[in-house]
Amino acid sequence: MSSRIEQIIEEIEEYVESCKYQALSTTKIIVNKEEIEELLRELRLKTPDEIKRYQKIISNKDAILADAQAKADNIIEDTKKQVQEMVKESEVMQQAYAQANETINSANQQAQAIIDAATNDANTLRLSAVSYTDEMMANMGQLASNMLEDAAAKYNDFVQALRSSLEVINQNRAELSPQLVRSNEAPVQEEVSAPSYEPDGFDEDEDLDDGFDDFD
Structure with missing residues (x-):
């Protein structure tokens, strides 16, 4: 919006444009003294008011600029604080991250130590179990070998007892044979030889030796 001074100046310009030139001149015009003086008087009267108005605007402008500067300074200060x-x-987060990483590394080390200890214990138990099993099997083998030797000895004693009994029987029959001949006048029967008793497919010396070899 234009000020009154600007309007008066425009009116003066329009008035000058509307005036007629003097005779034989292209630069001089004929003006109405009262009209031009009225316009100039109003211009002089309005000038102080307009100056005050502009001063106020300038003052307001300075205030606005000062307020804007203050706001800008506050924004800058707030930004700096932020x-x-x-x-x-960020430093706290970095410290937190560092502590978290340290905690994780410590936990991983502890977990690895537990796993290593468990692995060592498992290996020790496995070796102990293998050793114990081998010892038990050795004891069982020794027991079986002893049982086989004992059975073989008992079998030999049994065979020897049978042979002794058969020899006694043959001797007794031999003693009775002359008496039977005299009483019955019958020929003396031939002496019955003691049969060699061995289980089918069993050779006393070879099979026992083979049995012992299996448990060596």
């Missing part, structure tokens, strides 16, 4: 807080938070 940046500082963010930096502090």
Whole structure:
């Protein structure tokens, strides 16, 4: 919106344009003294008011600029504080990350130590179990060997007893044979030889030796 001074100046310009030139001149015009003086008087009266108005605008402008500068300074200060807080938070987060990583590494080391200890214990138990099983099998083998030797000895004693009994029987029959001949006048029967008793497919010396070899 234009000011009154600008309007008066425009009116003066329009008035001058509307005036007629003097005779034989292209630069001089004929003006109405009262009209031009009225316009100039109003211009002089309005000038202080307009100056005050512009001064007020300038003052307001300065106030606006000062307020804007203050707001800008506040924004900058707040931004600086936020940046500082963010930096502090970042440092705190970095420390937290470092502590978290340290805790994780410590936990991993402890877990690995537990796994290693469990693995060593398992290996020790496995070796102990293998050793115990081998010892038990050795004891069982020794027991079986002893049982086989004992059975072989008992079998030999049994065979020897049978042979002794058969020899006694043959001797007794031999003693009775002359008496039977005299009483019955019958020929003396031939002496019955003691049969050699051995289980089918069993050779006393070879099979026992083979049995012992199996348990060596």
